[in-house]
Amino acid sequence: MIEDFAKDHLHNGLRRVREALLWKLDGLGEYDVRRPLTPTGTNLLGLVKHLALLESSYFGMVFDRPFPEPLPRWDDPATHGTDLWATEHETRDEIVDRYRRAWAHADATITALPLDAPGHVPWWPRPDVRLSTVLVHMLTETSRHTGHADILRERLDGVTGLTAQHATDRDAAARDAHYAQVERAARAATR
16 A cells, blocks of 8 residues: 555656646747757757656666667667757657657556566666666656756746746846845855
8 A cells, every 4th residue: 555655656746747847848939949058058858858768768678668669779879968959850749749658658667567566777787676766766867857947948038837837937127136136145155
């Protein structure tokens, strides 16, 4: 009984942050979802593409339930990092749809297996794992990247939050005033 509660709790958390990540794309143009917003090239659509690969790998091959579409190999240096950005030939819809298909595949694995189901993550130092470990890992990884997406979205138009219902969208003057207040406090602390 406690195992079912824990599994549902983790799975529902993963579902929430997946939706939050996709919400970060809403209302933005093609350029804004693709453009690099950090020196390393981090961008919103790239985060979605990256998480599609992670979910399909972690809940697919790790548990011998391969994702039914071709994926880059985890150990192929030629494809390293290509999951973090969208080429001009990949559409937003293709990437989002692939992520949703990866969810469905992951959800089927999570539903079908008990939390103590064994898996194998060849790129981890301790590769023999359980579903519970991978579920926590993916919830953490997805939450982390959704936080990145929140900051990127804020840089684009000031919108933050986990859902449209809980969005914070201050007007430019309010944002500037808050920023100035934080900046003054930071400068004052260094004196």
